[in-house]
Amino acid sequence: MMATLGVYLLQRNLLSNFLEIEQDSAIEDVTRVIYGLNSELRYVKIIISDWGDWDELYQFSLNRQQAFHTKNLGKEQLKTASLSVLQIIGLQNEIISYSQQGLNPQQALTFFSPQKNHAELSTLLLLPEKRVCGFLKTKAGLMSTCWRAILHSDGSGPASGIVMMGRLIEAPHLQLIREGSQLPFSIEPTSPSTSIRWPLKNVPDGFISHEVSVQFSDKTLTLHYPVFDTAQQHIYNIQLIIPRKTLAEGRGIIQNISIQLVSIAMLCCAILIIYVHYTLVRPLKTLQTTLSQVRAEHSWSTLIKQGRDDEIGQLGQEINGLLEVIHSQVEHLENLSLTDSLCNLANRRSFDLRLCQELNRCQRLKQPLALLMIDIDFFKQYNDHYGHPAGDLALQTVSNTLKSVFLRLTDLPARIGGEEFAVLLPNTDEAGALQIARTLQASLKHCAIPHKASKVSNILTISMGLAIHRPQQAQTAAELIAHADQLLYQAKKAGRNQICTHLNDPSLDSIS
Numbered sequence: 387m388m389a390t391l392g393v394y395l396l397q398r399n400l401l402s403n404f405l406e407i408e409q410d411s412a413i414e415d416v417t418r419v420i421y422g423l424n425s426e427l428r429y430v431k432i433i434i435s436d437w438g439d440w441d442e443l444y445q446f447s448l449n450r451q452q453a454f455h456t457k458n459l460g461k462e463q464l465k466t467a468s469l470s471v472l473q474i475i476g477l478q479n480e481i482i483s484y485s486q487q488g489l490n491p492q493q494a495l496t497f498f499s500p501q502k503n504h505a506e507l508s509t510l511l512l513l514p515e516k517r518v519c520g521f522l523k524t525k526a527g528l529m530s531t532c533w534r535a536i537l538h539s540d541g542s543g544p545a546s547g548i549v550m551m552g553r554l555i556e557a558p559h560l561q562l563i564r565e566g567s568q569l570p571f572s573i574e575p576t577s578p579s580t581s582i583r584w585p586l587k588n589v590p591d592g593f594i595s596h597e598v599s600v601q602f603s604d605k606t607l608t609l610h611y612p613v614f615d616t617a618q619q620h621i622y623n624i625q626l627i628i629p630r631k632t633l634a635e636g637r638g639i640i641q642n643i644s645i646q647l648v649s650i651a652m653l654c655c656a657i658l659i660i661y662v663h664y665t666l667v668r669p670l671k672t673l674q675t676t677l678s679q680v681r682a683e684h685s686w687s688t689l690i691k692q693g694r695d696d697e698i699g700q701l702g703q704e705i706n707g708l709l710e711v712i713h714s715q716v717e718h719l720e721n722l723s724l725t726d727s728l729c730n731l732a733n734r735r736s737f738d739l740r741l742c743q744e745l746n747r748c749q750r751l752k753q754p755l756a757l758l759m760i761d762i763d764f765f766k767q768y769n770d771h772y773g774h775p776a777g778d779l780a781l782q783t784v785s786n787t788l789k790s791v792f793l794r795l796t797d798l799p800a801r802i803g804g805e806e807f808a809v810l811l812p813n814t815d816e817a818g819a820l821q822i823a824r825t826l827q828a829s830l831k832h833c834a835i836p837h838k839a840s841k842v843s844n845i846l847t848i849s850m851g852l853a854i855h856r857p858q859q860a861q862t863a864a865e866l867i868a869h870a871d872q873l874l875y876q877a878k879k880a881g882r883n884q885i886c887t888h889l890n891d892p893s894l895d896s897i898s
Contacts, residue, residue, distance in 0.1 A: 391662070399670050403677040404636030407708065408607070410681060412628055413584055416598050416609055419571045419624060422563035423613075424590040425727075426555050427530045431519055432804055433467055434532040436766060437549050438517075439539045447474055447536050447547035450482055461487040466774060470529060470554040474536075476547050479507060488554060489526050507548055510535050514545040520592050521613055523621035528555045528573055531616065540875075571626045579610060586611075594618060605630055632708060677705070728778060729785035732800035737808055740798050741863045744812050748857055755855040756811035756819035759870040760788075760826075763847045763882040765805035767839035780835055780846060781805065787833060791826045808870075816854045816887060823850055823885050847883040849874060 437443060446454045457463075464472055464487040474483040510516055514535035522529045531552040535545035555573075564570060579599035586596050594614040601608040611624040650661075724736035732740070741757075748755040762768070762784060769777040781801075788799040788807060798810040811819050827848065835846035851873025855866050877886035 399674040400640060400677075401636060403674060403681065404633055406681050407677070408630065408632040409584060411632060412600075412607055412609060412626075413586060413598070415567075415569055415628060416611055416624070416626055417586060417588065418567045419563070419569055419626060420586075420593055420611065421590060422567045423555075423624070424592065425563070426553065426559060427519055427521070427532075427592050429468075430530045430532045430551060430553050431517065433469065434517065434519075434534055434549060434551055436804055437536075437551070438534045439537055439541075440766075441539050443474075443549065444536050444538055444546045447476060447482060455483055459483050459485050461485060468553060468774075469551050470526075471531075471550075471552040473550040474547055475507060475550065477511070477545075482547065488556075489524075510548055511545050518616060520616035521621065522552060522615050523619075524554070526554055528613070528622055529553065530555060569626060571624055573613075574610075574623045574625045576612070576620050576623055577610070579612070605634075635708065726801040729781055729801045731785050731788070731807075732798055734800070734802040737798065737800035737802055737810070738863070740800075740810060741866070744810055745855065745861075745863055745866070747812065748855060751813075752857040753813040754815050754857070755866075756814040756816070757853045757855065757866055757870045758809040758811065758819060758823055759851040759853070759867075759874040760807040760809070761849050761874055761878065762805040763842055763849055763878075764837070764840045768837055768846065771837075771839040783833055783835060784830065784846075784848070787826065787829050791822060791829055816852070819852055819854065820885065820887060823852060826850075827883075827885070842881060842883045849877040849882045850885045851875070851877055852885060852887045 442454060442458070445451075446458075459472060459474070464470070464485055470488050471486045472483070473481065473485075476482050506518065510518065510533065514537050517532060517534040519530075519532040522531050529552045531550070533548055533550035536547045536549050537543070537545055560573065580601050582600045582602075583597040584600055586598055589596050595612045598609050598611045601610075607628045607630060609626045609628065611626075612620050613622040613624060615621045724733060724739075725731070726733040744755050747753075762780070765777065765780075768780060772780075784807065785799070785801065788809065792799050792809055792811075796812045800808050800810075802808050811822070814822075827850075830848060831845065833846075836844065837846045838844065840847065851870045853866055853870035853873055855861050861869075872889060873886040876889060877884035880886070
């Protein structure tokens with residue numbers, strides 16, 4: 387009876403926790419795959435942001451010069467930009483340009499129908515800053531797509547048309563995501579979902595569903611996450627098959643302890659009543675409480691402290707091993723979501739989180755906070771002249787220069803856009819920030835990256851806007867960023883290769 391009671395307590399207190407840990411781990415895996423697929427959509431978002439503010443494209447959508455189309459909108463240009471489809475729509479919903487590469491005639495479909503999507507196009511023209519991004523189903527497979535209004539680079543004037551682009555997510559792209567996530571997922575046709583669904587958290591924009599359907603077997607979990615297109619039609623499933631190692635190990639642990647309990651019960655029934663109460667039930671209750679706390683708070687770094695060498699101690703060690711695996715996977719996912727993979731700097735999400743923290747710290751400690759907004763001068767011309775691989779190397783050189791100049795542990799250099807960087811300098815006044823900004827200019831000049839397409843220098847240069855937040859200012863993060871952006875824009879308007887510290891101040895600092 388005591389052995390049976392012990393097995394029952396194990397099943398009741400631990401198995402449900404292992405199932406919950408298995409569920410949480412599976413949800414983290416699906417989320418990691420979704421963020422990997424979201425990187426493909428983010429790539430198109432970055433490209434369309436540059437094209438949508440391209441002055442030459444703005445003029446082409448109005449005058450439709452064939453020379454511009456031949457030079458910039460052909461298959462070779464699509465290949466350089468790693469795009470599959472590019473379409474330009476005029477103000478009257480007419481197709482001005484349609485190009486594709488990497489698709490054979492049997493696979494090609496109309497990328498976007500102006501007549502079918504008249505309302506959406508009209509909305510984009512009325513709200514030119516709006517951007518519609520998502521996925522499309524084509525005969526060739528899943529495609530990431532975006533469309534937005536074509537504007538002047540300075541944002542002035544009305545929209546001149548709509549630019550739409552798509553990138554086919556091919557096998558090499560999926561393989562890169564598999565290697566990054568270390569998960570063997572696949573993109574499958576739609577199929578009826580099961581009645582069992584688990585909720586997801588932190589799903590990125592462009593992914594409509596916040597649930598994943600689950601199919602159970604003794605050895606595996608099969609998860610299906612639905613992918614919807616821009617019209618909210620279910621087009622594909624992300625399928626992920628996960629071995630049920632957590633549950634198998636949990637059952638193995640429970641089975642081993644159960645066998646030991648039965649053996650002890652047969653040898654010492656009289657002593658077992660007291661023994662079970664003081665050495666089994668209470669420790670197991672502690673384990674259950676700790677596991678419940680870990681699951682509720684998602685504190686995967688918490689370790690089970692037992693201080694025992696018996697079976698309960700071994701159980702705690704096995705649980706610690708499982709928690710360490712989960713903690714490592716969660717940490718890896720968080721690093722991916724906070725780091726720019728090309729430049730190995732903090733990304734925009736990491737920058738925004740840190741900026742809010744530093745503003746609070748600035749107010750609390752009564753210290754100044756400097757924000758440096760940096761933009762590479764004529765970087766699009768650099769890409770056009772030298773090619774995107776050289777542009778990536780230039781971005782990495784600028785990033786390494788930032789890391790070599792801003793050496794304090796409290797400083798945060800980040801890449802927040804295509805060729806735009808930002809640096810947070812806590813406890814730094816204007817004079818100190820201006821001095822280190824000049825050091826950055828000098829260090830980049832020393833790198834001497836050739837830039838024949840630049841209009842200000844024969845080497846790569848940068849423009850900077852320096853904004854200072856002081857404790858007495860009631861300034862939000864968005865206002866501080868907007869101020870720094872205005873200063874950066876003024877530096878660029880004044881001729882680039884400048885450091886601007888005050889609005890409408892003609893005394894801009896520059897380096898030849």
